Amino acid sequence: MQKALEGMFDGIRPKFEGKDAPLGWAWPLFEGAETFFLTPDHKTHTGAHVRDRMDMKRLMIFVLYALAPCILFGAYNVGQQGFIAEGVADFSAVDALVRGLWHMIPLIICSYTAGGLAELVFCIVRKHEINEGFLVTAMLYPLTLPPTIPLWMAAAGIIFGVVIGKEVFGGVGMNILNPALTARAFVFFTYPAAISGAKVWDVGGRWWPMGSEATVVDGYTGATPLLAVTGMERGADPAAGLAELGWGYSELAFGMIPGSMGEVSAVAALLGAIFLLVTGIASWQTMVGCVLGLLGMGAVLNGVAGPESLALFHLPPHYHLVMGGFAFGAVFMATDPVSSPTLNASRFVYGIGIGALCVLVRVVNPAYPEGMMLAVLFMNVFAPLIDYVVVQRSTRRRAARLAAA
């Protein structure tokens, strides 16, 4: 097997390698394919003679492994919400999963294809190797979309994310903003009707191979829990209101709710978080910071809320943890090592900023019932500033230590 692969790549290598090769322009494609199947046999020439087996491909694929619970549960929930919208109660888990995948897979394929082409064009023009970070971006992005979004909109978003969010800065490692969220923000502001409101979160009434003709039942609103709370009257008790709608805390935490495809389940995100933390890929400082910031700001807003305040002001802080895209964003978006600050101390501050901003956007501005995307992008911009302050502190401490020695 290995010999055959090596033989095959060595056989066609002359067509791609070198200046005068007939397909020299497609070198990134060849290199990407070869190193996908086989680890490169590059030898060290300068620097330390030996290197760790860890590489960027492994780093990125491990994020995809961590996403597996979110993907699987998300697919199940897309199907489930479709049945709920149609008033169907006796559906099997397999039905729900198949139905969810039927709607989810085209979006994922679309994201990989459209984004991959944009990435490839850039790699060929800029003559750099294909960045595997794209594998993560193109998976994260569809998970933040509603299942009903038209494919062309999803494609436009990921192309914008890859090009403007990443490649114009020079590729993975140079970007300022999280590319997946840049893509989502593009869709959010360009096609708001397709990604916000109450009508986009379930696939009720849409055709799928194993389904029969069905329509959404009368009176089904399709609103997400956050939207539902936004709609409650001033001074109401949101937790009780949610329970009336059938959403107790465990339903919210497990993600039996309408929402973006991969974001609904805080439990699935938590499983991903455990995997990322055990394997040492994501920063616990960021995640802990996010949770603390969120709880803290939630408590503050609870404190200032009066009987005339919007219902969201009264939402208990721990409800914020499991509603909307917070858990998914804190685990997978905020921890992007490139767009977050570099230092552990700054990551803590950065996380707190994200958590606090997320709640502020949700609660104080009823036009945006969800704030995680904006909070992460906003703090991405501030990441270098936070690092700067921490670096200054460190250099001052260093100078003081050397002076005292």
Add this chain to the structure above:
Amino acid sequence: MYPRLAKREGDVVQRGTVLFHDKKHPSIVVRSPVAGVLKEIRRGARRVITDVVVERSGDGEETFTSYTADQLGSMSAEDAVAAAMATGLFPAFRTRPLDRIPDPTEMPQSIFIAATESGPLQPGADVLLTADDQANLQAAVTLLKCVAPVHLTMGAGTNHPALQVTGATTHRFSGPHPSGDAGLQVNLVDPPRGQNRVWVIKAWDAALMGRALLEGRFPNERVYAAVGAGCAQPRFVKTLVGAPLKAIAGEAKVPSRWIRGSVLTGTAVDEGRWASFGTRAVHLLPSEVPRYILGWAMPSLGAWSFHRSFLRGFGGAPEGGVDLRPGTFGGERAIVPIGAYQKVVATPDILPDFLFKSILAGDLEEAITLGLLDITMEEAALCTYICPSKVEFDVILKKGLELYEQEA
């Protein structure tokens, strides 16, 4: 150092004869380990002298001044440095910062004698020092104390008889590499202030210097370690300094890269060359780089890694050692900071990501503020070793230090 030859090809030399000296400071000399004929002077790029080959014949010897212990303890700093230089072993000293052979006219802030070694497969005090070396090391400490305060560093648990010396402040170090690196120990104990320099020397080299001072003759025996998976018979060899590499390590079992020193900071050399003055290990690193199918996705249970995305990253070296190869095992990428570099940099208050980026940006002032002169080459090499983006931080650090020396 920039060597100026004292002998020409064809000259007869004796054990202890000065072969060459430093251009700028002619008192820094290098002596011949054996008597014989200077057979060949090899030069590399830009005619830099790389090897001075002496063919052994006879056993003539040139001696120099010897001292008693009392004499060693009552010298002026200048005389003490002069006596150290006369042994031909002064080039075993390095300065912190910059890792250069010291300028003998500038007295150091302090002198570190390190009896520690934590580099991969590098021999340490237990092999390189014998109980007899106690007197030798004591002589060196007594002499160097006339120059500057002397610090002696050793492993936390060691009770080596050679290290029972007086006159030096003792420090104990333990932990994974780079804990045994003298540069790091300087940073932790007595970091150089302002333009000051700290001199560092390995304890076994200091013991040789002490012996040369007591006996007035050039000590030409060394213990070398032949190590690495390419080595047919890993062993310690007591031989002459500068012995042929093949006489130390034998023939390679498999095609190998021959490295003088460690796989982190050693130099790859042709197998027909000779052991170096400073390093005590010859590492034969098998040069074939295996390829792995879908290596990025496989569990790779047996693979050795620093990172926890491999099972071995949680700790526990495999039985029978680690099969290291001179491969990158990945494509070069931009730095993606996952917080790993901090874990291998032990010098306090160094932010490796920012330091290396400031060097890459050519911002020398910023780099110095961030610790360009503090971070050690071993630490930078460890960053290179663990980097998932396959960035060569030791090469970047060398560039930064070169830039510093040009501007200074």
